[in-house]
Amino acid sequence: GQQLNQSPQSMFIQEGEDVSMNCTSSSIFNTWLWYKQDPGEGPVLLIALYKAGELTSNGRLTAQFGITRKDSFLNISASIPSDVGIYFCAGRGVGLYNNNDMRFGAGTRLTVKP
Amino acid sequence: EAQVTQNPRYLITVTGKKLTVTCSQNMNHEYMSWYRQDPGLGLRQIYYSMNVEVTDKGDVPEGYKVSRKEKRNFPLILESPSPNQTSLYFCATGPAGQGLSYEQYFGPGTRLTVT
Numbered sequence: 762g763q764q765l766n767q768s769p770q771s772m773f774i775q776e777g778e779d780v781s782m783n784c785t786s787s788s789i790f791n792t793w794l795w796y797k798q799d800p801g802e803g804p805v806l807l808i809a810l811y812k813a814g815e816l817t818s819n820g821r822l823t824a825q826f827g828i829t830r831k832d833s834f835l836n837i838s839a840s841i842p843s844d845v846g847i848y849f850c851a852g853r854g855v856g857l858y859n860n861n862d863m864r865f866g867a868g869t870r871l872t873v874k875p
Numbered sequence: 876e877a878q879v880t881q882n883p884r885y886l887i888t889v890t891g892k893k894l895t896v897t898c899s900q901n902m903n904h905e906y907m908s909w910y911r912q913d914p915g916l917g918l919r920q921i922y923y924s925m926n927v928e929v930t931d932k933g934d935v936p937e938g939y940k941v942s943r944k945e946k947r948n949f950p951l952i953l954e955s956p957s958p959n960q961t962s963l964y965f966c967a968t969g970p971a972g973q974g975l976s977y978e979q980y981f982g983p984g985t986r987l988t989v990t
Contacts, residue, residue: 765917767917794978794979796981801983801984802983802984803879803965803967803981803982803983803984804918804965804981805981806978806979806980809978849917849918851918863908863920863923863933863979864920864934865910865917865918865919865920866917867915867916867917868917
C-alpha cells in the first residue's frame with residue numbers, strides 16, 4: 762500500500778527554538794493531516810490540508826501541502842515545553858487504492874528542554 | 876460534551892479467547908475507524924465504516940472483525956486473539972458525506988496484551 766515516510770524520528774530542542782518535520786509519500790495524496798499525541802492519549806488533530814500548495818496556520822503551527830502532492834511539512838515556531846509529544850502526519854491517497862482509507866507516518870517524537 | 880469512548884481501556888487476555896473492544900461516539904459522525912499503534916510503525920488502519928452497515932478493510936484487517944449496526948457504535952472483535960495482536964488500539968470518528976473532511980477524532984485508546 763501507499764507508505765508515508767516521516768522524518769525526523771525524534772528531535773531534542775531547546776525551548777524557544779523552531780521545529781520542522783516532514784512527510785513524504787511514494788504516491789499522490791489528496792489530503793494531508795497533522796496530529797499530536799500526548800502520552801496516554803489519542804492523537805488530536807492540529808491542521809488539515811486539502812489542496813496542493815495550501816499553507817495553513819494554527820497558532821504557532823504552520824503546515825503546507827506540497828505542490829507535487831507527495832509531501833507535507835509541519836513547522837512549530839518558538840517551541841514551549843507543552844509542545845512535547847509525538848507528531849503524526851496522515852494522508853488519504855488517490856488512484857488505484859481505496860480512497861477512503863488513511864495512512865499514517867511513524868511519528869516524530871519531540872522533546873523540548875526548558 | 877463531544878466524546879469518543881472506548882472500553883475496556885486495558886485488557887490482558889490469553890491466546891484464542893474471543894474479545895470485543897467497544898467504541899461509541901456521541902457526535903453523530905458517519906465515519907468510524909479502528910487503528911492499532913505499534914512502536915516505530917505509527918498508526919495502521921484496521922477497518923473503517925462510512926456509515927451504518929457499511930464497512931471496509933484498512934491496511935491491516937487480518938485477525939479482526941467489525942460491525943456497524945448503529946451509527947454511534949463500532950465494536951472491534953478479535954475472534955481468536957494471538958500475541959501479535961498485542962498493541963494499543965484507537966477508535967476514531969469523523970464527519971463524512973459530500974466533501975469528506977477526514978478530520979478524525981480519536982478515543983483514549985485500549986491497551987491489549989495477548990499472552
